[in-house]
Amino acid sequence: MTGPILSVQGLNVVFGRQHVLRDVSVDVPAGRTLGLVGESGSGKSTLAKAVVGLVRPASGRILLDGHDVSPKARRRVQMIPQDPYASLNPRMTVGQALAEAIDPRRGSVREHRHRIEELLGTVALDASAAGRYPSEFSGGQRQRVAIARALAVEPDLIIADEVTSALDTSVQAEVLNVLRALRAELSLTMLFISHDLAVVRHVCDQVAVLYRGEIVENASRERLFARPEHDYTRLLLDSVPDGRPLMADRTDR
Numbered sequence: 001m002t003g004p005i006l007s008v009q010g011l012n013v014v015f016g017r018q019h020v021l022r023d024v025s026v027d028v029p030a031g032r033t034l035g036l037v038g039e040s041g042s043g044k045s046t047l048a049k050a051v052v053g054l055v056r057p058a059s060g061r062i063l064l065d066g067h068d069v070s071p072k073a074r075r076r077v078q079m080i081p082q083d084p085y086a087s088l089n090p091r092m093t094v095g096q097a098l099a100e101a102i103d104p105r106r107g108s109v110r111e112h113r114h115r116i117e118e119l120l121g122t123v124a125l126d127a128s129a130a131g132r133y134p135s136e137f138s139g140g141q142r143q144r145v146a147i148a149r150a151l152a153v154e155p156d157l158i159i160a161d162e163v164t165s166a167l168d169t170s171v172q173a174e175v176l177n178v179l180r181a182l183r184a185e186l187s188l189t190m191l192f193i194s195h196d197l198a199v200v201r202h203v204c205d206q207v208a209v210l211y212r213g214e215i216v217e218n219a220s221r222e223r224l225f226a227r228p229e230h231d232y233t234r235l236l237l238d239s240v241p242d243g244r245p246l247m248a249d250r251t252d253r
């Protein structure tokens with residue numbers, strides 16, 4: 001049996017006097033998507049930053065494919081940032097941004113061109129997008145470019161941190177649908193962070209609930225939504241209006 005791709009074990013993060021993460025342990029098995037949900041300030045982004053090495057834990061271990069994460073391993077974890085407007089270099093065409101992310105050992109520029117078209121297709125964008133600049137795209141399309149760029153690196157793990165929260169509700173669906181399709185097609189392994197349970201329900205297999213720096217519940221999506229065990233999870237569920245989860249089932253544009 002193979003172990004999880006990501007294993008966070010007994011992680012503690014302290015900023016000054018604030019104990020931001022307390023004894024956090026979560027696993028993300030290969031090909032699965034773990035949702036990390038919690039209100040603003042609960043420590044979600046801090047966990048993501050610890051995994052990519054931007055935050056130094058006070059104690060605990062972070063294992064990637066069974067080994068302690070090292071700076072060398074960082075390329076194997078790709079973060080899709082929250083803000084598609086800030087994450088892409090405005091002076092680079094989409095093709096250039098993707099080419100930069102593709103491992104140069106993967107062959108010639110011609111082969112890169114083929115790979116770029118393939119990546120754009122994967123996120124439901126036309127090949128002609130390669131010649132255009134980020135400013136020419138809508139927020140949802142830009143976020144899809146950011147997803148393509150993360151995929152270009154062929155990472156073992158993708159961390160999606162509030163990838164839809166900067167988008168209008170009407171375009172959140174196009175990004176969620178792409179992620180959901182990729183999960184199935186490419187067997188992506190993903191840590192999907194959101195404060196929004198409706199969004200988490202749409203893309204995750206397993207959901208961990210973070211409350212004030214502690215994991216208070218960690219269950220399969222089915223179990224968590226059908227039989228939440230912790231009061232805080234129930235509170236979060238109560239704030240999901242009926243019907244909203246279906247928002248993401250709208251047709252992709």
Ligand SMILES: Nc1ncnc2c1ncn2[C@@H]1O[C@H](COP(=O)(O)OP(=O)(O)OP(=O)(O)O)[C@@H](O)[C@H]1O
Binds near residue numbers: 018038
């Ligand atoms: N570099 C830092 N130095 C000091 N305190 C920090 C730092 N980064 C985060 N914090 C604090 O740690 C706590 C958790 O922040 P974090 O950003 O991880 O929460 P979050 O759940 O991701 O919330 P949000 O969704 O608002 O980003 C907050 O109280 C925040 O102010």
